[in-house]
Amino acid sequence: MMNSNKNIPKSVIERIPLYLNYLNYLVKKQTEMISSTRLAMDLGLGEVQVRKDLNLIAGNGKPKIGYYVIDLKTKIERLISQYDTNDVIIIGAGKIGKALAMYDGFEENNFSIVGLFDSDPSLIGKSINNHPILSLDELKKFSHVKIAILAVPAEVAQSICDQLVAVGIKGILNFTNQKLIVNDDIKIRNIDIAALLTILSIEINNN
Amino acid sequence: MMNSNKNIPKSVIERIPLYLNYLNYLVKKQTEMISSTRLAMDLGLGEVQVRKDLNLIAGNGKPKIGYYVIDLKTKIERLISQYDTNDVIIIGAGKIGKALAMYDGFEENNFSIVGLFDSDPSLIGKSINNHPILSLDELKKFSHVKIAILAVPAEVAQSICDQLVAVGIKGILNFTNQKLIVNDDIKIRNIDIAALLTILSIEINNN
């Protein structure tokens, strides 16, 4: 089974969700074709950049015509779902973990929370938004899961991260402000709301 | 009142929360001095980069000695709090807004949720985690607030964004996947959890 990996650069990968999101909107509007010019305008990107990105991702724009919406969407979805990355677990049922478990919007984007874990014995057995809180010992039963959302105290983040990797997790959405050290086949993305508010503050104050 | 604005580049601003976070940790450990070498190692950054950043931000490292922790922290905090950006409002009491209102961790980082708004009349008057849900008409009473968290449906995001700007908001943390068009004195940061999960999926699938 040939794998046509063109090794997409990080900067391009980070724009793919934008494209996918816009393509979904076009599908809903039943738009068949889209030009890079239009796409660039609506997403606030450079049009050459869009063309380069789409060419790299899909490689089949037609001069004078543009790109087939469905075709682009299919190509992008193929990039995403080669392996099953729809099932996601949340580690930590504290403030953030709880808020995430309460949030019901994952399904809309084809992600599904299939487990919620905590190390606090007094929480285990309770449920948040129909997600029973499980002990970390049960992690091994979730070995098909590739993505974990990490929402534990910073002090234990690295050690729990190591446990996750040990049971086969390949990608971590890290809500802690602890920098995680992992092999480079493990992918990490960090979300820190307070950090983003801080950045906004600095930008506002810097005129 | 002289303003020693060195016009800090975006890439540097984005690292400042990392530094601040680490400095807080050092203060807690009662560490007085820190070298760029050490800082770089612990944060996973290049040491020349750290030196350049700190020099730009604080400009007072001492060869052979390093940087005074307290001094660095003070300099960074001065960047942040020239204007009052501690008070934050949340717009939208739907899935995400609710989850954010439930999340109690803002105070730890000196941010405080001072208002929660929604346009749905059936929600107004109710409370989430002791935050009463207010009508958007009441926005004008919050004119001292500079930062808003936007968590409304994508379709209304731009028009509500415009309203926010009209009442004096200078920075928006945008949880919608709508690209917001604003004057460039208004600062925007986007958070899209689904997009980050998608990026992780692609990276995992791309080997």
Next chain:
DNA sequence: TAGATTGTTAATCGATTAACAATC
């Protein structure tokens, strides 16, 4: 065909890193 749009090659830009000078 002519014109609109894609695709590619070269130039530019910004950020990072390397090499080295300055200094406590």
Next chain:
DNA sequence: TAGATTGTTAATCGATTAACAATC
């Protein structure tokens, strides 16, 4: 003083953009 660490100048790298060629 010698050595460790900061600060700066130049080189490198990657990503974006500009100019233009290819093509439906």
